[in-house]
Amino acid sequence: MNSITLLLTSIGLSMDACAVSISNGxxxxxxxxxxxxxxxxxxxxxxxxxxxxxxxxxxxFSDAIGFLDHWIALILLGCIGGKMIVDAVRELKxxxxxxxxxxxxxxxxxxMQAIATSIDALAVGIGFAVIKVDIIKASLSIGIITFINxxxxxxxxxxxGQMFKQKAEILGGTILVFIGVKIFIEHITA
Numbered sequence: 001m002n003s004i005t006l007l008l009t010s011i012g013l014s015m016d017a018c019a020v021s022i023s024n025g026x027x028x029x030x031x032x033x034x035x036x037x038x039x040x041x042x043x044x045x046x047x048x049x050x051x052x053x054x055x056x057x058x059x060x061f062s063d064a065i066g067f068l069d070h071w072i073a074l075i076l077l078g079c080i081g082g083k084m085i086v087d088a089v090r091e092l093k094x095x096x097x098x099x100x101x102x103x104x105x106x107x108x109x110x111x112m113q114a115i116a117t118s119i120d121a122l123a124v125g126i127g128f129a130v131i132k133v134d135i136i137k138a139s140l141s142i143g144i145i146t147f148i149n150x151x152x153x154x155x156x157x158x159x160x161g162q163m164f165k166q167k168a169e170i171l172g173g174t175i176l177v178f179i180g181v182k183i184f185i186e187h188i189t190a
Contacts, residue, residue, distance in 0.1 A: 010145035012175035017043035018153035025157020040150035048143025054125020070187030081177035
């Protein structure tokens with residue numbers, strides 16, 4: 001996987017965390033400098049760890065299904081990206097305000113959000129094992145990009161609210177679908 005593809009994958013995977021960060025910035029009153037750093041760190045850490053876990057799981061069977069690697073990448077990234085796009089479009093049609101009655105972002109809520117937004121990174125890690133990606137480089141890229149995009153999301157949410165949330169998810173989903181198609185085309189034309 002070249003650097004541009006890895007960067008685009010990292011941006012695509014970070015968009016769920018960015019969208020949740022925008023919502024957190026809108027909905028919780030205790031979003032300050034310390035909370036922004038802690039929240040962004042949690043999102044970045046989970047997004048970096050999940051591909052490693054997926055890679056470890058995928059490595060155990062990647063040799064047996066290596067001939068299907070391009071199909072697996074297309075299906076995983078297509079499904080993840082497609083779901084992000086559908087969810088974001090659905091929210092555009094039926095916008096939701098803050099989904100919680102809580103006024104403060106708690107550690108428990110933050111950890112649940114970080115896990116929930118990183119599940120797609122686990123699936124991508126399985127795909128990375130199949131196509132033999134350098135998992136340390138990929139995980140660091142995903143974690144750092146997620147950290148940065150989460151900071152941006154929290155600040156945008158705090159300042160501009162609902163305006164950006166769905167657009168971030170649509171962009172992220174589109175990028176992941178594009179990368180899945182790119183990997184597929186590269187492998188069938190090679």
